[in-house]
Amino acid sequence: MSKPSFAIVGCGTLGTALGRLLFQAGYPVAGVASRSLSSAERVARELETDAYGTSPWEITKNASLVFLTTPDDAVEGVCRKIAENGGFAKGAVVLHSSGALSSAILESARKAGAFAGSMHPMQSFAGARPGVNLFSGILVTVEGDPEALAAGRMVAADLGAFHARVNAEAKALYHAAAVTASNYLVTLLSMAFSLNEAAGIDAEQSLRGLLPLIHGTLANIESKGIPAALTGPIARGDVATVERHLSEMAARLPALVPLYKRLGAHTVPLAKAKGGLTEEAAEKLMELFKD
Ligand SMILES: NC(=O)c1ccc[n+]([C@@H]2O[C@H](COP(=O)([O-])OP(=O)(O)OC[C@H]3O[C@@H](n4cnc5c(N)ncnc54)[C@H](OP(=O)(O)O)[C@@H]3O)[C@@H](O)[C@H]2O)c1
Structure with missing residues (x-):
């Protein structure tokens, strides 16, 4: 089965590691966006794509799978901004990776016709290095719309992690x-x-x-x-x-x-x-x- 194309919004510690691993696992790259152009450019270079920038909606509109890997506090606002600018394709899956927040904060993506979920890797990614898969053998918890759960599970399995469903209310x-x-x-x-x-x-x-x-x-x-x-x-x-x-x-x-x-x-x-x-x-x- 062909892999869905993905976009990363928030090219920090986790976004960089996740993008790198998805790229290595054969997921087509739709592009990457971040607050600063330099962060987006750094990750884009690694993922061999010219699609990068600081306006995430221009990148995410071409993705089947959108990862919002900004700090927790920015996820809801960034999601809303993308939705307002028509940046979610109908039927796309939008996942954030906060451990404490549920997919409820992605309501704007749902209203725009996308499926929403959260996919949290129980791992510390500080100092993630190329060539080292920090997803290998770890627990990834997922919750959200059935389509988002399926995508989260597939990504977890493709990266060598095991997954479990977590109650949205129990995430904190x-x-x-x-x-x-x-x-x-x-x-x-x-x-x-x-x-x-x-x-x-x-x-x-x-x-x-x-x-x-x-x-x-x-x-x-x-x-x-x-x-x-x-x-x-x-x-x-x-x-x-x-x-x-x-x-x-x-x-x-x-x-x-x-x-x-x-x-x-x-x-x-x-x-x-x-x-x-x-x-x-x-x-x-x-x-x-x-x-
Ligand atoms: N790090 C971990 O070990 C870990 C583990 C599990 C889950 N998580 C989750 O992953 C998410 C990211 O954590 P992190 O540790 O990777 O954080 P991080 O290293 O601080 O990276 C966040 C990135 O988001 C970018 N950003 C900030 N505000 C933005 C905005 N408004 N629009 C677009 N990009 C924005 C920053 O951009 P610039 O560089 O462009 O300024 C930064 O590079 C959080 O939800 C966290 O809970 C992290």
């Missing part, structure tokens, strides 16, 4: 899960780096030291699941060790204490669920983790 929670697992991991590691730095361990050593620990933890989660993968002083009930962490942090890095305590308070129930933490130790730990 689903996206909060992705933010917790990916973005907050960065925040947590930044905290770990600060603690190491205060202990005289520089950033390079810190990274080299922490990475095997992180990979080991991930492997344990993969093989044993949560909460069995939990190790460390809370799982063991080493109250005095946690006390030492808190008093040293209060003296040297007090700004980190509230987050450490909050995470600790959420870790105690996991340690109890894993088994091995006595009720007495759990109570003492919860007392330490009080605000």
